[in-house]
Amino acid sequence: MSDQSPDATIRVFIALAPPDDAKDELAEALRPAYEAYPSLRWNRIEDWHITLAFLGELPAAAVPPLREPLAALAAAHRPLELALRGGGHFDERVLWSGVDGALEGLHLLATDVRALVKECGIPFEGRPLRPHLTLARARRGDAAAITDSAAGLAGFSGRRWPTARLHLVGSNFGRGPGPIRYRDIESWPFEGEGR
Template sequence: MNEQIQAATVRVFIALAPPDDAKEELAQALRPAYDAYPRMRWNRIEDWHITLAFLGELPRSAVSLLRTPLARLAAGHRPLRLALRGGGHFDERVLWSGVDGDLEGLRLLAGEVRALVREHGVTFMDRPLTPHLTLARCRRDDASSAVRAAAGLSAFTGRTWQAERLHLVGSNFGRGPGPIHYRDIEHWAFGGAG
């Protein structure tokens, strides 16, 4: 998909996306939490992703410069076998599902992506990779909800799936009020031997 970027700048990250059936499997496991914690701000299932590099706010020109190198990187990289497993929380306010499977391959891919981005002049805060999929956030006055919801996910074991594409994603293209929404700017199939 080649999405036209509308604003002068866009908030950008590079990610993997689980297939729809793996996301549905996790959503099914989350049904009790959806009902029990309605005040949490639940991410839309179509926005679930595994971030490899969060680049922040970038000018359109910088985003355009990354497209060809990211396409080449994807073409030479093998697909990864991953699964969603368990749950946890960051700072008692952010609920997530863990990632299992080829974590060494995931870390290597994230390192390659981050090095490529830096080589093309984009500076960003390079945080350690903690493979996860963010599910929801809660308000400060309701922090225990994320902790309890994470405990409810502790036994979740999703099916293994193959990450087959690298995604360049932008958030809040319209910049209007309301929740954050993500949209592929572009994505590329992995082409290496799997």
């Protein structure tokens, strides 16, 4: 963040990331869709995440004050057992995989994250949490590719895994014609016994 100008902005969200082996399982299940529909805008596997709070475009200076409170929040929460399961789409435009497991704990974590964001003075009018992992977006005329790919994931059931870290992520969404790129600004381990 130090290479940013004082009036620079960054698109920010707070998320969980599945471990590599869980992502590999899902990528294997997606292989037929990758081959059948190369025209979809597929998210890179290394960028797959479960968003807890999307903060939008923020001044770069608003991000550092989030670090210490997010570290403390992660330290107070225990890891959650989650799994990737099935698939679906939003408006025939966005392909996703669902999330299964400790969903009550996931909703509590998201509620705590969103409250913390507000306490840090960042306006947050988030939608209700719909736990999912975004896989691809349709280009014009690709609605059938999205619905067919979602149907292909209907029976997918990935292994369970513990959440390891809380991630503060920046993206370049909307900045040019290329694919969306994400980068961890910072992440913190879950260490708590409660919640």
